[in-house]
Amino acid sequence: MRKPETIERLYLDFDGFFASVEQQCDRRLRGRPVGVVPFAGTTRTAVIACSREAKAFGVKNVMPIEEAKRLCPDLVLVPQRPDLYRRAHNALLSEIETVIPIDTAKSIDELTCRLDEAGRADPHGLTAAIKATIAENVGPWITCSIGFAANRQLAKIACKEGKRSGGRYGDGLAIWRPEDMPAPLLEVAMEDIPGVGGNMAKRLYRSSIYTTEQLYNLQPKHMRKLWGNVTGERLWYALHGYDIQAPASSRGMFGHGRVLPPEARTLAGAREISRLLLIKAARRLRRENFYAGGLWLWLSIRAGSWMGKRHLPVVNDDQAILSGLAELWDQVRRDHPRGITIFRIGVTLYDLSPSHERQLDLLLNDDSTRRRWESTSNAIDNLNTRYAGTVVSLGPWRPPAGGHVGGKISYTRIPSAEDFW
Known part of the structure; x- marks a missing residue:
């Protein structure tokens, strides 16, 4: 199994995607805390997604509307427009493709790219080019955070950490070079690592594993035993910087x-x-x-x-x-x-x-x-x-x-x- 000696992956995550698309399309919402809700006139469901301004007040995605309003009384509730977000997704991917080929769109607001030689040499320049293209050709209210690392899993974790860096939310950048690892990874809460969900975290606690450093220091076979399948061992190799690829998924339902x-x-x-x-x-x-x-x-x-x-x-x-x-x-x-x-x-x-x-x-x-x-x-x-x-x-x-x-x-x-x- 190959272990890259330099950064090879980019992971991009749009910030507060649904709410930021609404702000870009409606200038009345710009700079205001926005919460996207299932339908107009409701106060009994949850905020599906929220803007950067709303997150500053502590509002989170999938938070009950009443709780969100208590945290942010000025929260503007906007009914969802899923087809608008689909069209925004397509437009954004088209613009990013003019800068770097997209390897995989992981979801409607996340994607990953393989870096060419120029991208590996100048990740700061690549980041600036992507963000400038989005701002100029789609709109400045839709921002993104980007992470660079040796593999996709680490790039995703770096992206999430960069999104929250500098005491603010969004428009972030994190570059995790192999020679700097594992120091930045060990600062991440174990529960924030993709693949460590709530139930898995409880299982790890029962095995006296509470931190990312403890998880990182396990052996591959031990990880496999804790997860009960090869997923745990695959995660170990990903966290240690190997070029591990997830198996192709098949349609189940x-x-x-x-x-x-x-x-x-x-x-x-x-x-x-x-x-x-x-x-x-x-x-x-x-x-x-x-x-x-x-x-x-x-x-x-x-x-x-x-x-x-x-x-x-x-x-x-x-x-x-x-x-x-x-x-x-x-x-x-x-x-x-x-x-x-x-x-x-x-x-x-x-x-x-x-x-x-x-x-x-x-x-x-x-x-x-x-x-x-x-x-x-x-x-x-x-x-x-x-x-x-x-x-x-x-x-x-x-x-x-x-x-x-x-x-x-x-x-x-x-x-x-x-x-x-």
């Missing part, structure tokens, strides 16, 4: 979730929104040429949560998938005959198989029926694609307050234009 507006928190209201979300998930399933063998429905309710699963006969058409959803809602009604208040819903299609590997259910002779419904679903998809909107759907198409059915803010997936039809 298609799903959507949504916080419900107050008027839709009944069984009937939540069921209707779940139907729209599932149609969107099924469209994505077909676009990427998969079939699903299972459906999962999750509800956040006052007493905790409700979860249910249904087997599907390896399908991708709307009729079969919505039939499975109807069965799950019948179960919800049986479990809660007096009704419940539902705050959030999620639908997921899982047990995927590529279209060319489809295995029919031997106990269900409905292939001819499925083929007809598949043709119907494909015809609907083609019409919607032609007009770039939902002009035809199986059942009524009435998006809830705030819209964004299946096209909400996503930190882990970069939405496509089709998500907003």
